[in-house]
Amino acid sequence: MAILEGTASVRAADHEPTADANALAEGSAQYGTISARLDRLPATRAIWKLILLLSLGFFFELYDLLYTGYVAPGLVKSGILTPTTPGLFGTSGVASFIAALFCGLFIGTAACGFLADRFGRRAIFTWSLLWYVAANTVMAFQDTASGLNFWRFVSGVGIGVELVTIGTYLSELAPKHLRGRAFAVCQAIGFSAVPVVAFLSWLLVPRTMLGLDGWRWVVLLGGISALFVWYFRRNLPESPRWLASKGRAEEAAAVLADLEEKVARQYGAPLPAPGPADPVPRKAGFADMWKPPYGKRTVMLILFHIFQTVGFYGFANWVPTLLVKQGITVTSSLMYTTVIGLAAPLGPLLGYWIADRFERKHVIVGMAAINIVSGLLFSQASAAVAIVTLGVLLTLAGNIISFTYHTYQQELYPTAIRARAVGFVYSWSRLSAVFSSFVIAFTLKEFGVTGVFVFIAGAMALVMVSIGLMGPRTLGKSLESISH
Template sequence: MSQPTALREKPAAAPTPTIGERIDKMPITPTHRRLTAVVGVGLLFDTFENNLAGTISKVLQEDFAFNGTTLKLVLASAFIGQFFGSVILGRVADRYGRRRAFLINLALYSGFSLLGAFSPNAAWLIVTRFFAGVGIGAEQSLSDCYLADVLPAKQRGRYTAWAYTLAFCGVPAVGFAALWLVPLSPLGIDGWRWLFVLGALGSAVVWVLRRNLIESPRWLAANGHEQQAHELVARMEAEVPTAEHPQPRLQAEAGQPAPTHVEAPAPTSVKAPAPAARLREVFRARYRRRTTMLWLFCTLSVVGYYGFGALAPQILAAKGYDVVTSIGFTAVSFVGYPIGALLSVPVMDRMERKRLVALSAAAMALSGLGFAYATSPTLIMALGIAYTLVSNIFSTASHVYLAEQYPTLIRAQATGLAYSLSKLSAAALPFALLPVLDTYGPGPMFGVIAAAMGTLVAVVLLLGPRTTGVAVDHD
């Protein structure tokens, strides 16, 4: 006897997709583009800050009559501050949210950079540079984690590369602004002081823009705020044309009719794990290999990256060029930074990330050695541009790769901890590389840099996992 139709077994309902699955299936929306742009503009002032002291180091040395030790402290102070900022604000981002950490870091940077403009002596400058560094220290790791949180997996590399293309416009900006302002004294104020004012005011504008950033839906879901997470994702899904919308497609595949409008799935209660236990995960067996790789990677990467950006005027002075000419050559070389980031856009999601990192690091070593031994102005500028170009393909790929290693619950803390090591390494650079430059010249100094980049290539290829197109909500 056949069962009545009403009593027939109903097909099982399709499982509700997680927040991460919904984000990863989503095409790029206007919200994604807006968030990428706001993050990119904030990063622009990070790159402006990181290259500021190095660009005007010779001017500061003359203005304050620095001795060698004081110059090293001025160059190192911001990076030491960034070490503390990366650790502290990474924890804030995982505990209290990405958006809140963004606002804290920019407020600190803007205030202390403005105070640095009024430095009456070297001690004041070193202290304000340190606290400005605390503020800006977490900017890149926070940005990397935030973009990894909100961007779909298949577009994550490409749109992060767009953010860094915008960001690295800050490097030639500080170079050409220094070339313009250093010989002048607008309103009777030394030109270099205006560079600090520009950084402070620009970051204050970005702070206002970032007040409108949404919180990371992945962070909200992972920390027990499911309702808010679903509402934010539903808003982004509503921006997608119906034919491309992931939710109707998932339901249609399950044999259910697609809704005519999008509603957030019913929230579930999730208890946030204790924050104190999270960071210990990086030392456990499942993450130990990638943690080892990242710590070595972050320590070595800045030797090549900041070894050029922070010391280029010193290198050119060692070749016999005066202050203004050195700044001019440096500014022209810095044009390669945004070009390199732009060139990384089309390849970022097509080539395995760790291979791209390794290839660009090897190219940095070769072009750096060429720059060190170049003698003609044309060759110096050409190789300088080549170095900064490949270094920003390297840098952009590195930022994407770094944020893909850990799950949402510990991403900002774990990434910030690894990234903080790069700041210690950067702070040590003037003490390690300037004596080599002063004693042996640019060639041996870039030999040290090339050796560091060669070691980095081996570490990434041997220990680094594949991440291109892989969901970030992994174990």
């Protein structure tokens, strides 16, 4: 049976395949074989080591991404920023700092997502990390709102590229039977950055050390630590799927053979036989995102990302400021958020047990419903126990949604455009965050904390509708069969 339908070209005169057609069919066969060999690999230490190395990169990425809300009270205290602004799009408030980050993330995901498709997952994983570490180091020494926002924008570009690259990299290295759990573990390790940054913020933000405000130390410690990832990245192989998609079949086979040897040695038995090679998607470009079957998926993910961002970052980036607005001191609000932050890695860990058992779309819809109820109750809470309990529920639901959709969106596009397509749809969440941060600041000023959570609840209801009605099923399927 032909592995790639419709690629063989036939001579009109003698019906003999052309040399180009033979080469294309051979390349497609090699790609399909590599994919089948990857998907049959058991979950040994060698596989988990790759997952953990990528997860380590994700830890520092989330540290950098999520410290925004935790250092915001310190930025206000230092006089660089204000909690709210007179106008909707003022550039001197916390909202402008958040918006600068997400403008950078938008450029990084929308305009630069193609880099990982062109130059490889491994190279872009490394250099985007170094980019945002350098930008954040410069940002830590800014004393004006404009300087702070500019360098936050620059670092956001690097973080945006890294976000797309890690997800693409992980989806292509993890066998299909492990894909959901791999993302759960990656996100659990990544979100353990939340209690770390929350604790460091509680410890450092109210203080001044060696002449530097505490918020500057929070920023610098993340960047210095992230450099260790640059060192460890040498143990990461390039994605065999990406190499094969670029026609570098010999390199792909060599990388895969080395991985198979390590897995077999640890498995202690002959490796399972590869399954049949799945149909290999034809070469795809940006325009293919809008053609069947990808067009409907693209629209669904754009709608999803516009609204899920409001729920996730509306809480994560604003909770310390919201608590202060309710009359709680800066120190107490940071203590509460530190306790709430301890739950961040528990969401993906709980999700580990459901990741490859339940459809991704059903998990997202269920957690969005929990987010709505918990958020509305949180807006009315005043007792410490209620604040922490509801904050933990919001954190768990948000982080389960996060690891689930990171798995889900990577499954919906072919290897040739996976990073670019995911970067494009993901970029809408960044654009949404730019505007929603200003809307939340305006809503907080005009309607208080309750108004903010009503706004968030409406957004999460639209998440439920878009994924519930338009999302395809992907559980237990190979990347190639989903993308075909």
